[in-house]
Amino acid sequence: MAPLSDEELEELDQFLLSDVPPEEAMLIDALDGYLTAIAVGPRTVMPSQWLPGVWGRTESDSPKFETLEQAQRILTLIMRHMNGIVSSLQHDPDEFDPMFSTVKYPGIKRVYQDGEMWANGFMEGVALIRQDWQPLFDDPAMVQAIRPIHLLGAADFTAEEDALTRTPARRERITKGIPAAVAAVYRYWQPHREPSIQRVVATPSVHTDPKTGRNDLCPCGSGQKFKKCCGGAAVLH
Secondary structure, rough: OOOOOHHHHHOOOOOOOHOOOOOOOOOOHHHHHHHHHHHHOOOOHHHHHHHHHOOOOOOOOOOOOHHHHHHHHHHHHHHHHHHHHHHHHHHHHHHHHOOOEEOOOOOOOOOEEHHHHHHEEEEEHHHHHHOHHHHHHOHHOOOOHHHHHHHOOOOOOHHHHHHHHHOOHHHHHHHHHHHHEEEEEEEHHOOOOOOHHHOOOOOHOOOOOOOOOOOOEOOOOOOOOOHHHHHOOOOOO
């Protein structure tokens, strides 16, 4: 049940940057935002529903895993990262630390924090069950609370909102408001969220088999066979 170590995060990051996943696959910052939205949302979303979105928008977007062992390893890292996000939020939502990008621009000495890709991932997570999120978007106080994520991650925005994010300094200032937005969303849905979300994501971390066969139970905890669940994304050479 342990969150990923720095070395394991680096391993996952390097895999996502490699040629094995499709070009549309999320990178580590977008994945962190995506999993955070699922963790703080109004109800449980099973891994078999959200995992395909990590790789792309269509069924043809799937990683070309070289072996089932590699597929198992990457799925376990992703699931444990989700578990780490849930554990962090449970411990203290005000101390949650998103994985933002850092960006350096030509001619500018300093390095800026930029939460755009993280926010894009978060909004992709919201889109999985957008109708369930509607009460939050109908609440003016929560619309204001989630505004930093909306400004950097929403697909639709006004000219005024675009102007607010036009410079690196402005995007960094908005980015610094995202952790408080996550804490507010977590607390908003906490009374409604199904308790099972806190355990669903922990299942793979106690899986001890060294290898998952295509007819074995999926490590995501769905109860389905690997080939019918997350293994559907495991396209092997």
